[in-house]
Amino acid sequence: MKRIKKLLFSSELYFALFLYAGVFKESIKLPIDLAAVFLLLTCVLMMINIYRKGVLNKTFLVLTTVLFTIVGYILLNFIFTSGNAYFADKLIKFILLTIPTIVLTVLILNSKESVHKFYVSIVLITITIALILVPSLIARGTNIGFIGISGGNYQGVARLLGAGLVIAIFYFLLIETNLKKKAIMLIASLLILTVLLGTGSRMPILGVILASIYIAFQLVLLKSGVIYLRKGVKNLIPFVITLGLVIPIIIQKGVLQTIIYRFIVLFNENGGGTSTLGRIERFDTALDMLKSAPFLGTGLGSFSVYYGNREYDYPHNLILEISSELGLLGLLLFLSIIFLALYFLLLILEKKTLQLLEW
Template identity: 40%
Template sequence: MTRLIKFLLSKEFFFVLFLTSGYFKSSESKIDITFVCLLVTVVLALKDMPNKMEKVTFRLIVVLAFIYALILIGFLYSPSASYAIDKLIKFTVLTIPAFLIGIMILQSEESVKRFLKSIIAVGVTMSVFAIYLFMSNNAGIGFIGLGDGNYLGLGRVTGLTFLILMIWITFSRMPRIKALLTIAVALLVFAALSISGARMPLLAALAVGALIVLRSVRIKNGVVLVSSGFKYLFSLLIVGVAFVSWLFSKGYLDTIIYRVSVLFTEKQGGVSAEGRLDRYNEAYEMFVSSPIFGKGLGSFTIFYNNGVDINDYPHNIFLEFLSELGLVGLIGFLVLIFLCLTPILKSGFKGMKLEQSALLACFLFLLLNANTTGDINDNRMMFAFLAIIFKVGTIKRKEFETVRSVKVPTEQSGGRIKGRQLA
């Protein structure tokens, strides 16, 4: 019980609550959970903040400050008023803190593990509530979400949770009982993801999940290398197919099947996809018109909606930078991504740690989502994961568990089994 209380009061858990609170809080609540969790996280993080900042960390801060300066300047010449102000405020009080706290908060292996476990805790809790709502409402065609019905938020959190569990199943050395329990939890979370109706989170989770499966098996010099938890991954896939078939037979997947089928059966992928294509085209035209500095912060909505100043955006984070902040803004964003991924890029993705693999899978998932929905502030969790990936790569500790594989007996290997790091 003491360990549970310590976990629930940790800075990592409150940080995850800050990042995900917008996905389950209600607009009718008198207390803003997001800012409460942000305040608590900052207070707890400052207690353990290191005295000196590393030089490479300082470079990240400089690039982030450069992007922020562009946003401030873009606000000055933007034709938008309402949305531009909203966007500037949210970037200042939500997105920047998400990135900076991601750098400050993780100082050890245990801290990284607590962060990932916190995501699982929130994801599983949201999954249980979502399934309960689905079953109690006898839902057929329709979306499932918490708080104000944020189905995309539910999809993102459950997608992240599923991928983290999948990484642990595939690459860690777990006892059989723990592995089977993890598989059961992963299936529960995947069920919540599937019934949410969130199309892109499901497709992104399947795409990144396929990469995890591909990385679990390699052939080198005629020797087949499989991950240490390959048998459990195989079990997850087999049981998962049977489980999804059962969900399909009960009609629980009607919403997501309908939404995915629209992409292939209706003109231009349906109304939703067609609207995104129109936005992509408008954002590109804005970039062509003002290629260097763009049209200004929040300006997309003015051009796309014929002067109406509402919350609207290109639904693609790269086109958002290009259309509103131009090439200069996009280059700043790309440099930030490159610096954060530098520790992994330097290693050539070889010998990655278990935690790095989980964080990278989550980042890829969030990046795919950022290119179909949400503006820069809606995707602040992606910025947080960027910072955390960078931080994990700079933690100089040897306790991290290395992603491992085993050599499958073949004629070339003489039937021997040997532990080996999966490159």
């Protein structure tokens, strides 16, 4: 009970809710923006925690310098953008959503305990969303159709379910030692997997498969030419047995009809179907933009203009979106954030001392 109370009043929980608020906030009819509420709660709890500890990670200073550089570059980019109508919207979203996400990651996830709270929060949110979607999954039956909260944003739901599933599987196989908690993670994994397969979204499922391959490699340790099996290998037996019992049931209930149909379309129809053809067209447009202005790009928000003036369209690929609109220079600036984040994460996981500012 004490741990639950501690989690409920943690910045990690509200940070996770802020990150995934877009999945469900439109379905909850409130006069206020839930993402803004969760962001405010995250910042307040984080500031209280920083004040109590009296320390601030120096990585924060490096990161904010890079982010200010990016904002300055984007503002300079406005001089030659052809997407004036979309420039302001993208810049505002970058400042109000992307920057807080990056900065808060460094300020909040600064220890193994905080990372653990954050992961557990994502699993809890995922379980809640999965339970909410079960009636919709049952009601759809064997019909073809996407599953999302109130019928919308099935891709956002699938991304959340995919992230929660990977974390739950990882905890079950490699982290948790308590039998009760392991059982919870196993049940959560099966629930989330069932709903994820029912959403009809392909890429999150492919992402889970790739992440599962990584987890499988974590079960094996190669040292001095000798292969060692970690303790988590024995957990595969109940996982595979339970999965073998559940999969036939969800097949019989028609849960897989939509995703099977979508993969058949992907591999059998000319060009992979309209969804895939649309993405390929966008990829080609983004590449043409990059070729026309490789170093500085064609300007933030310009993709919609180049792609037939379609309102708020995008290439469906973040690397192509950044490089086509902000050029290779803009892409390097954004990649520097990723490298900083990975370096920071490695410091935590390897238990190396973080550089801190004290007061």
